[in-house]
Amino acid sequence: MTTKINNRTKLNKVISERAEKISPSGIRKFFDLLQGMEGVISLGVGEPDYTTPWHISEAAVRSLEKGYTMYTSNSGIPELRELTSKYLKEKYGVDYDPYGEILMTVGVSEALDLAMRAILNPGDEVIMTDPHYVAYDSCVILAEGKPIMVPTYQKNNFEVEAKDIEARVTPRTRAILIGFPANPTGAVMPRQKLLGIAKVAKKHNLIVISDEIYARLTYDMEHTCFASLPGVKENTILLGGFSKAYAMTGWRIGYAAAPREIIAAMTKIHQYTIMSAPTPAQVAAIEALKTGEPDVVEMLEDYNRRRKFIVKGLNEIGLPCFEPKGAFYAFPSITPTGMTSEEFSEKLLKEEKVAVVPGLAFGRCGEGYVRCCYATSLADIEEALERMARFVKRHRK
Ligand code: PLP
16 A cells, blocks of 8 residues: 555656646547447547548659658758648739748647647747647647637637637737637638637737648638738648548658748757657658649548538437538537536446547537547448437437
């Protein structure tokens, strides 16, 4: 008994306060429950059910056969940076110099971490929405910053108002972190509202970190790239990636585009912690940018069919669901059951073998909702909806 207590005390001293302050991802924690269960339909983890289009994988395989297995330049293969720059110019009309304003990273995950560590001093505040992607607040805390939440609500389509951001600006505010299309809500911000945020950023001299990993997954509307808004590029760190649009989550490849000074600081940290993004993944990303467009369009059409199906289905079974405009998540309200989101998710998994993610994992405003990823087959979505319908009928208050 004594030994146990001593070990625990010792261990507590070993772990840094920074690491102690963050919690394990609510998504992963929940998915540990799944281990060893059979017959589960997962609407859980946020990744495409597609495998990477073969011609993209093949490019990497061929490069390995040719012995292309070394580190690349810290910033990434020049051709990849050039193609990324060209892509951003053609798609969104933004100009980034591939030599100094673009850094290839290990997914948007690394880019987020680098951005925070490059711009924050201890105690600096970063304003973000609640709910938000699970890594946002933890990245800020790990960089010794302080996440500041702006609640968003279904009745406002989970959009964030510039005035609500401005109301939270203090002398310690350093940045605004936005991610649209949004995980977990699927919300997309109208251009007009983004202009409002741009205005606040300019007025208070704040940096806007814009996570646009779902930029290609918007339905019936064009994506607005934050950096393309007039006069705001100098204040913006644009984050983008290949994971979602090209079904390349496991390759671990993404990028940051930002003013030279910021990219230089991010590159320094990247140099010492990562060195360079995985070489085969960079080669695959080159192929994706060169020839992957038809794949993106095809997958998008398929997600759109699934989106319509799941939203209609959830509403029909009595879980009111806001119509997501982007990404591949539905975020239905579970209030008709009177359960908390964790209770709902655990019971649904145990009783009907359907995995969803409790909304609380994404912040306090996520309570009362669950996230259902519809990047899975229509047949599975249909079966999941049948099981959920039984569940809701049994538990409706
Ligand atoms: N940003 C958002 C909003 C995400 O949903 C995810 C992954 O789910 C990431 C970033 C991380 O993406 P990557 O695979 O590029 O690290």
